[in-house]
Amino acid sequence: QQQVKQSPQSLIVQKGGISIINCAYENTAFDYFPWYQQFPGKGPALLIAIRPDVSEKKEGRFTISFNKSAKQFSLHIMDSQPGDSATYFCAASKEEYGNKLVFGAGTILRVKS
Amino acid sequence: ETGVTQTPRHLVMGMTNKKSLKCEQHLGHNAMYWYKQSAKKPLELMFVYNFKEQTENNSVPSRFSPECPNSSHLFLHLHTLQPEDSALYLCASSQDTGGAYGYTFGSGTRLTVV
Numbered sequence A: 001q002q003q004v005k006q007s008p009q010s011l012i013v014q015k016g017g018i019s020i021i022n023c024a025y026e027n028t029a030f031d032y033f034p035w036y037q038q039f040p041g042k043g044p045a046l047l048i049a050i051r052p053d054v055s056e057k058k059e060g061r062f063t064i065s066f067n068k069s070a071k072q073f074s075l076h077i078m079d080s081q082p083g084d085s086a087t088y089f090c091a092a093s094k095e096e097y098g099n100k101l102v103f104g105a106g107t108i109l110r111v112k113s
Numbered sequence B: 001e002t003g004v005t006q007t008p009r010h011l012v013m014g015m016t017n018k019k020s021l022k023c024e025q026h027l028g029h030n031a032m033y034w035y036k037q038s039a040k041k042p043l044e045l046m047f048v049y050n051f052k053e054q055t056e057n058n059s060v061p062s063r064f065s066p067e068c069p070n071s072s073h074l075f076l077h078l079h080t081l082q083p084e085d086s087a088l089y090l091c092a093s094s095q096d097t098g099g100a101y102g103y104t105f106g107s108g109t110r111l112t113v114v
Helices: none
Strands: A004-007 A010-014 A019-025 A033-038 A045-050 A056-059 A062-067 A072-077 A086-092 A107-112 B004-007 B010-013 B018-025 B031-037 B044-050 B053-057 B064-070 B073-079 B087-094 B109-113
Touching: A004 A086, A010 A019, A019 A086, A019 A107, A033 A062, A045 A056, A045 A062, A045 A072, A072 A086, B004 B087, B010 B018, B018 B031, B018 B087, B031 B073, B044 B064, B044 B073, B053 B064
Parallel strands: A010 A107, B010 B109
Antiparallel strands: A004 A019, A019 A072, A033 A045, A033 A086, A056 A062, A062 A072, A086 A107, B004 B018, B018 B073, B031 B044, B031 B087, B044 B053, B064 B073, B087 B109
8 A cells, every 4th residue: 555656667769759748546545645766876756746625736747637536647758858857756655654755766858969 | 046956067976885874955955765767667765754754764774874963954875776776866856745746856966786
């Protein structure tokens, strides 16, 4: 119930295309869903986050879509650029659990120029 | 730099050695975390400290020993490690553990046990 399942494991997208990464969770108590971006040699950095009271959040080229009934959320990267090539992690947490983030296994994104 | 500094960046140690990893943050955060990152696996939470008190030990073997002398510093003491302990060890901090705040991660220590 504490797991967050992320897919795909790796993704190759052409420059200018849309990158889509999906995550699913079981625990309906989760109430905070962030996405992290990690470049080689660096730690993960918070990219964008959503709470379940909204179905979509957009920041620049990055959009989170949230489907509460399906217990799924996804990251969409519009107009993907080579500089977006990184590993992306979804995560979930609940305040009741002391804000401990449960992470997905990660998606390695490569944007081809 | 993100505001969370980890040293050393790389560490190679033998199975009988004793070494320590250091994490430092000056973000005014009160919660600090150790995570283990292995290839193709989710980040594994190891320890949580909130206001210098350990609030979680996620069934971590005793060969890993954390220390949090104050809210700005976190250590991970290592002894008699196994090759399977080779991984990237990440430190993170957040405002505290009482709300859904984003974590700020350091760049990690790449540990190799030989």
